Amino acid sequence: MGRVSRAQAEENRRRVVETASRLFREQGTHASLTDIMKAAGLTHGGFYKQFASKESLVNEATAHAFGELARHHENGLEQHGGQRAAAQQALIDTYLSPEHRDNPADGCAVAALVTDMAREVEDQEARRIYTEGVGDFAEWLATEDEDGITRLCTMLGALVLARATNGSPLSERILTTARAALSASG
Template sequence: MGRVSQAQAQENRRRVVETASRLFREQGTHVSVSDLMKASGLTHGGFYKQFASKEALIDEATTHAFDELTRFRDDGLERHAGQRAAAQRALIDTYLSVEHRDGAAHGCPAAALASDMARDPADHEARRVYTEGVRDFADWLATEDQDGITRLCTMLGALVLARATKGSPLSEEILTTAHAALTATA
């Protein structure tokens, strides 16, 4: 088989990073390289032409996931004509929805990757990116009346618990209760 062009190699790398970002949020970073490459539609051997290690891919996929979150927030702010409170409310509505609970693959990386990052050594790039992403998200959620860290912890905790109790009435009750707590003063 012939060599791929530089443009195709870049496209393949982009596809692997996007697929990894999705699979890591859905299944955790323990997904095998073989399964990840298969989901990307590429061969296992091609992985090491693109990435020095799985850890390097985890670093890039974590960055990609938090970049998606930032774009989602920025798009919401634009849709609400720069009205931060309205954009925050819309984000909370989406975040604490059944669709987000059920869609971890495209959901919040702070919630989906928390357990994996807790086990990752503090000096790894993915953990640094995760920490900065959480800080940035909390800062964005802050209001005059509510601390951003408190709001993020409420949202993230509710999402994790709702996912863990999915299939029971408690799951939707958790989402509803957290939503009410966060939007009562808005």
Template structure:
């Protein structure tokens, strides 16, 4: 079989990174290279032509997931005409929704990768990207009357607990309770309403 063009090689690499970003959020970074390449529709042997190691892919896929999160925040701000409080409210509503709970592969890397990053050593690129991403997300959530880190911890905790209790009424109650706590006037949420 002939060699692939440079453009096709770049497309294959992008497909692997996209697939890894999704699968790592769905299943964790322990997904095997063989399973990942199969999900990307490529052969296992092609992996090492694109990446030096699985760790290098974890680094790149983590960065990709946080780039998506940043784009999502920017798009939300644009959609609400630069009104940060309205964009934050919409984000909280979406973040603490059954749809987000049920779609970790397309969702927030902070929640989906937390356990894997806790197991990474402090000198890994993925851990550095994750840590910066958490800080940036918390900063984006900051309001005049509430610390963004507190808001992020509430959102993250609620999402993780709702995923762990999915299929029970408690799961939806966790989401609704956290959403109300973060968005209702007088409880540290925004005052628009």
């Protein structure tokens, strides 16, 4: 089998990072390299041609997930004509929805990776990326009256609890109650 072109190698790397980002949000950072490479449509052996270690993939996939989150915030602001309060409310409504609860692979990296990052050592790059991403998200949620941390904690806590209680009436109540509280406080 011949060598892969530089363009193809870059495309393969991008595909692995995107796939890992989704699988880590869905399954946690313990998702196996074999599963990641299979989901990306590549062989396990090709992993080490692209990445030095799984840790380097976790770093890139975490950065990718937070890049998606930042783009989502920018798009929301654009869709609401630069009206930050309207964009924030739309985000809250989407964030605290059954669709977001039920689809962690395509959802928020803050909620999906919270327990994995809590277990990481403090000086790991992925944890630094995560911490900066949490700060940026809180800043994006800030209003004239608050710094955004309360809103983020409410959203995150509600989503995590709704996911943990999914399948019960309590799950929907958690989402509805948190959405109503944040709408009233906004």
